[in-house]
Amino acid sequence: MGAADDLLAQVRVQGAIPRHVAIIMDGNGRWARERRLPRPIGHRHGMKSVREVVEASIAAGVEVLSLFAFSQENWQRPAGEVSALMSLLEEYIQKEARELDEQGVRVVFLGDLDRLPAAQRGAVDRVMALTAHNTKLVLNLFISYGSRAELVRAARLIAEDVAAGRLAPDQVDEAALASRLFTVGCPDPDLLIRTSGEMRISNFLLWQLAYTELHISPVLWPDFGRAELYEAILDYQSRERRFGRVTA
Numbered sequence: 001m002g003a004a005d006d007l008l009a010q011v012r013v014q015g016a017i018p019r020h021v022a023i024i025m026d027g028n029g030r031w032a033r034e035r036r037l038p039r040p041i042g043h044r045h046g047m048k049s050v051r052e053v054v055e056a057s058i059a060a061g062v063e064v065l066s067l068f069a070f071s072q073e074n075w076q077r078p079a080g081e082v083s084a085l086m087s088l089l090e091e092y093i094q095k096e097a098r099e100l101d102e103q104g105v106r107v108v109f110l111g112d113l114d115r116l117p118a119a120q121r122g123a124v125d126r127v128m129a130l131t132a133h134n135t136k137l138v139l140n141l142f143i144s145y146g147s148r149a150e151l152v153r154a155a156r157l158i159a160e161d162v163a164a165g166r167l168a169p170d171q172v173d174e175a176a177l178a179s180r181l182f183t184v185g186c187p188d189p190d191l192l193i194r195t196s197g198e199m200r201i202s203n204f205l206l207w208q209l210a211y212t213e214l215h216i217s218p219v220l221w222p223d224f225g226r227a228e229l230y231e232a233i234l235d236y237q238s239r240e241r242r243f244g245r246v247t248a
């Protein structure tokens, strides 16, 4: 048994498995710079980590895995890096779609998908349709996503429903808002992991993370794998979640 298997065994005995794990995958650029490689090579190695955490999540029994792959702000990176990330996205779908389907993964893309180039948009739609029936793991991939924009969109949808008489103002409650977010139907994340030591939320799931436990890993994303995921879950299992209440 390897170190990751030992950690998984510990995870299984130590406590409840988080139903929903969210990850801000950070540090691809620094990983590449440390090796004097171009940044896109860091992103390519980051793709391997995506594969590992998907497999590790299935093995542990996580129900939903949410990965922040590309933010709205990321469109402002140099054109060469944006197009490298878009190519990787297409490559990831092409290479992994069948295996994800065989593993029972339902792939869901969330964000402003209308901004994607046509090839990527087509690939995204195809893998979502291919895997829509799967139930083992929901893999939420956030692309062209910003949480404030998601909240503004929800507010606009509510305003439209109120203006059209479909919703009364006093029916606007937390459930009404949550049901107009991209994450409708998903439990809120139990655990948020951010890699590369940065202690920021960076406009990711601002509403959904209200009571989420945070785990900051110093490891750069391309070096993050099964063992690091299980260490994060062990850390989560050691927390006492009170949701604003006191313990008995």
Ligand code: FPP
Pocket (backbone or CB within 6 Å): 025, 026, 027, 028, 029, 030, 031, 043, 044, 046, 047, 050, 068, 069, 070, 074, 088, 089, 092, 141, 221
């Ligand atoms: C953050 O590192 C990472 C990204 C902006 C991209 C994440 C993309 C992948 C992991 C690969 C593609 C994945 C899929 C699912 C297609 P950074 O560039 O901000 O690193 P830095 O902070 O060190 O510069």
